[in-house]
Amino acid sequence: RSKVTVTAIPGDGIGPEVMRATQQVLAAADAQVEWEEALAGAEAFRRGIASGAPRETLDSIARTGVALKGPLETPVGHGEKSANVALRKTFEMYGNVRPVRELPGIRTPFSGRGIDFVVVRENVEDVYAGIEHMQTPGVAQCLKIITEVGCERILRLAAAVAEAEGRRKVTVATKANIMKLTEGMLKRVGEQVLAEYPSLSNEHMIVDNCAHQMVIRPEQFDVAVMTNMNGDILSDLAAGLVGGLGVAPSANLGDGVAMFEAVHGSAPQIAGKGIANPTALLLSALMMLRHVGDFATARRIEHALYVTLEEGRDLTGDIAREAEGVPTQQFVDRVIANL
Amino acid sequence: RSKVTVTAIPGDGIGPEVMRATQQVLAAADAQVEWEEALAGAEAFRRGIASGAPRETLDSIARTGVALKGPLETPVGHGEKSANVALRKTFEMYGNVRPVRELPGIRTPFSGRGIDFVVVRENVEDVYAGIEHMQTPGVAQCLKIITEVGCERILRLAAAVAEAEGRRKVTVATKANIMKLTEGMLKRVGEQVLAEYPSLSNEHMIVDNCAHQMVIRPEQFDVAVMTNMNGDILSDLAAGLVGGLGVAPSANLGDGVAMFEAVHGSAPQIAGKGIANPTALLLSALMMLRHVGDFATARRIEHALYVTLEEGRDLTGDIAREAEGVPTQQFVDRVIANL
Ligand SMILES: CC(C)[C@H](C(=O)O)[C@@H](O)C(=O)O
Ligand SMILES: CC(C)[C@H](C(=O)O)[C@@H](O)C(=O)O
Numbered sequence: 001r002s003k004v005t006v007t008a009i010p011g012d013g014i015g016p017e018v019m020r021a022t023q024q025v026l027a028a029a030d031a032q033v034e035w036e037e038a039l040a041g042a043e044a045f046r047r048g049i050a051s052g053a054p055r056e057t058l059d060s061i062a063r064t065g066v067a068l069k070g071p072l073e074t075p076v077g078h079g080e081k082s083a084n085v086a087l088r089k090t091f092e093m094y095g096n097v098r099p100v101r102e103l104p105g106i107r108t109p110f111s112g113r114g115i116d117f118v119v120v121r122e123n124v125e126d127v128y129a130g131i132e133h134m135q136t137p138g139v140a141q142c143l144k145i146i147t148e149v150g151c152e153r154i155l156r157l158a159a160a161v162a163e164a165e166g167r168r169k170v171t172v173a174t175k176a177n178i179m180k181l182t183e184g185m186l187k188r189v190g191e192q193v194l195a196e197y198p199s200l201s202n203e204h205m206i207v208d209n210c211a212h213q214m215v216i217r218p219e220q221f222d223v224a225v226m227t228n229m230n231g232d233i234l235s236d237l238a239a240g241l242v243g244g245l246g247v248a249p250s251a252n253l254g255d256g257v258a259m260f261e262a263v264h265g266s267a268p269q270i271a272g273k274g275i276a277n278p279t280a281l282l283l284s285a286l287m288m289l290r291h292v293g294d295f296a297t298a299r300r301i302e303h304a305l306y307v308t309l310e311e312g313r314d315l316t317g318d319i320a321r322e323a324e325g326v327p328t329q330q331f332v333d334r335v336i337a338n339l
Numbered sequence: 340r341s342k343v344t345v346t347a348i349p350g351d352g353i354g355p356e357v358m359r360a361t362q363q364v365l366a367a368a369d370a371q372v373e374w375e376e377a378l379a380g381a382e383a384f385r386r387g388i389a390s391g392a393p394r395e396t397l398d399s400i401a402r403t404g405v406a407l408k409g410p411l412e413t414p415v416g417h418g419e420k421s422a423n424v425a426l427r428k429t430f431e432m433y434g435n436v437r438p439v440r441e442l443p444g445i446r447t448p449f450s451g452r453g454i455d456f457v458v459v460r461e462n463v464e465d466v467y468a469g470i471e472h473m474q475t476p477g478v479a480q481c482l483k484i485i486t487e488v489g490c491e492r493i494l495r496l497a498a499a500v501a502e503a504e505g506r507r508k509v510t511v512a513t514k515a516n517i518m519k520l521t522e523g524m525l526k527r528v529g530e531q532v533l534a535e536y537p538s539l540s541n542e543h544m545i546v547d548n549c550a551h552q553m554v555i556r557p558e559q560f561d562v563a564v565m566t567n568m569n570g571d572i573l574s575d576l577a578a579g580l581v582g583g584l585g586v587a588p589s590a591n592l593g594d595g596v597a598m599f600e601a602v603h604g605s606a607p608q609i610a611g612k613g614i615a616n617p618t619a620l621l622l623s624a625l626m627m628l629r630h631v632g633d634f635a636t637a638r639r640i641e642h643a644l645y646v647t648l649e650e651g652r653d654l655t656g657d658i659a660r661e662a663e664g665v666p667t668q669q670f671v672d673r674v675i676a677n678l
Contacts, residue, residue: 082517127483138487140521141521142482148477181473181479185479208575212584230572236548236550240550
């Protein structure tokens with residue numbers, strides 16, 4: 001098997017630590033990956049790069065078509081835009097895929113209910129277009145933009161995810177009762193597009209009710225697709241149901257390009273201490289391995305990780321069942337031992 | 340004590356049933372309320388009233404300044420606008436107050452953690468302004484509008500709620516990292532306005548993280564204030580934490596006018612069967628009694644309701660602990676017996 005080259009963006013805060021941990025596990029499992037390390041985030045902003053991602057980083061992603069990314073800080077107060085959003089936009093990665101699955105050993109108020117669904121969030125339109133103005137003092141406006149092209153491709157991605165994973169139902173969650181043209185567009189296009197997938201049932205749900213249902217009866221969901229801002233909120237909610245952002249992977253998908261990232265922050269308070277939990281980035285790396293077709297290695301690492309979580313020894317402080325957590329390296333060693 | 344006149348809008352589906360139940364309990368507790376019944380919702384739309392609320396209903400609310408309202412259906416597909424939203428707008432009820440409190444006897448995955456906070460949602464601005472257009476086929480736009488006046492008054496309402504209830508912290512949740520002008524306005528005005536309340540601490544939280552935190556550690560919240568659309572989603576999420584919309588009260592507040600409503604739907608599948616749960620509307624009526632200054636009666640009814648929920652006999656099907664629920668009337672009789 002030939003090696004796949006992947007752009008590795010360690011990012012800020014705990015980013016470099018969880019990236020190193022993830023790379024160690026992949027290497028131990030003999031994943032055929034070659035890393036091309038690239039800069040983005042705080043250091044790039046410090047160098048005056050307004051997008052937070054230098055030319056070389058963009059070139060690397062364009063070349064490899066696959067990136068693994070840690071958290072990126074966005075400086076506040078000087079009109080800087082999010083480096084995360086800039087990367088998504090630059091490569092038109094229109095789909096944000098966030099699996100929400102109960103993990104062994106991670107106890108939550110919902111444990112044992114078998115939560116297992118995927119949030120598919122539109123990733124480049126909506127209020128994220130970044131068009132705001134304030135002609136009249138004291139009155140600010142932001143444009144929410146939704147296109148048919150954007151709706152169709154995110155719906156087809158949701159259907160593809162459902163089919164690939166043998167899922168049966170796609171829930172289209174919108175606020176079409178208030179925004180008939182914009183949110184209503186996802187609903188309407190959803191009815192047309194999803195009708196083309198006879199193996200999938202589909203339903204529409206008002207997005208506030210969807211948030212409510214995710215808390216009340218999360219087992220009912222299979223694949224849920226949403227516009228960008230609603231998806232931003234509901235995917236974070238959903239991650240909370242199964243243990244939080246520390247164990248939540250994600251993928252940003254475009255045509256011919258994919259970026260896998262942990263959705264947690266850079267956690268500056270614990271950065272450099274060697275105690276960060278690399279699980280979210282490791283799970284993101286497993287999505288990446290499957291994306292490049294290496295299902296076997298992904299399954300092997302997943303198994304080792306699940307055993308480690310289940311055993312419950314050698315876990316980092318945020319998920320440890322005893323009072324004290326172990327260093328990142330001890331957790332990594334345990335996962336590797338369980339390979 | 341002189342009687343207070345209140346506009347009663349039974350509404351659609353189970354609305355008339357839960358309204359009758361609520362009125363029975365208030366009458367049994369000798370609440371000094373006189374009802375002025377008014378029409379809104381499906382029947383109004385059928386009569387061709389585009390707003391869903393006839394002139395007489397608006398006149399009644401304008402006269403009484405206080406309304407209690409059941410769920411209203413909005414017909415779909417003919418460009419009708421929500422009658423709920425129309426009422427809020429007509430009377431500029433800019434504040435939506437939703438208490439989120441663990442109830443005795445209502446078991447949820449979060450039971451016993453002492454959840455007790457209030458979501459204060461801006462209620463008339465944001466994407467609810469209803470300005471949408473589609474000049475270019477396939478490209479729809481919606482205007483999100485946020486004003487300083489709107490931000491200031493909702494923040495002062497949040498502070499007033501906090502002070503009145505002896506709460507200590509106000510969390511301003513926004514997406515200011517993406518929408519610096521609109522969402523950022525609530526953040527910025529929040530920093531200024533809340534500094535004027537020395538008895539309250541305040542913090543800012545990114546709204547997606549706020550949704551995540553509400554699931555991960557809901558005990559941390561005291562008062563959370565948000566723009567309209569974010570508040571729509573997060574208040575429904577929050578209601579889910581403590582038993583769902585069937586037991587979630589709310590108030591819509593403006594200058595000199597207040598409308599209290601159950602936020603659940605009209606539940607057409609069970610309408611007319613006499614089995615609906617009136618708890619949400621009854622709790623809303625308690626907010627109303629406190630609003631008009633009748634704290635004693637509100638406390639008495641609240642106690643009787645809590646005892647009923649705690650005892651766990653004679654509950655409606657949606658919250659019953661045994662397999663079968665009882666008719667609405669039997670639940671009402673039990674609450675009255677516990678007065
Ligand atoms: C960091 C932020 C810009 C980003 C977003 O809003 O999309 C984050 O919340 C996410 O969900 O990846
Ligand atoms: C019925 C609907 C228009 C309404 C809203 O979006 O505000 C509802 O969801 C609510 O929260 O009261």
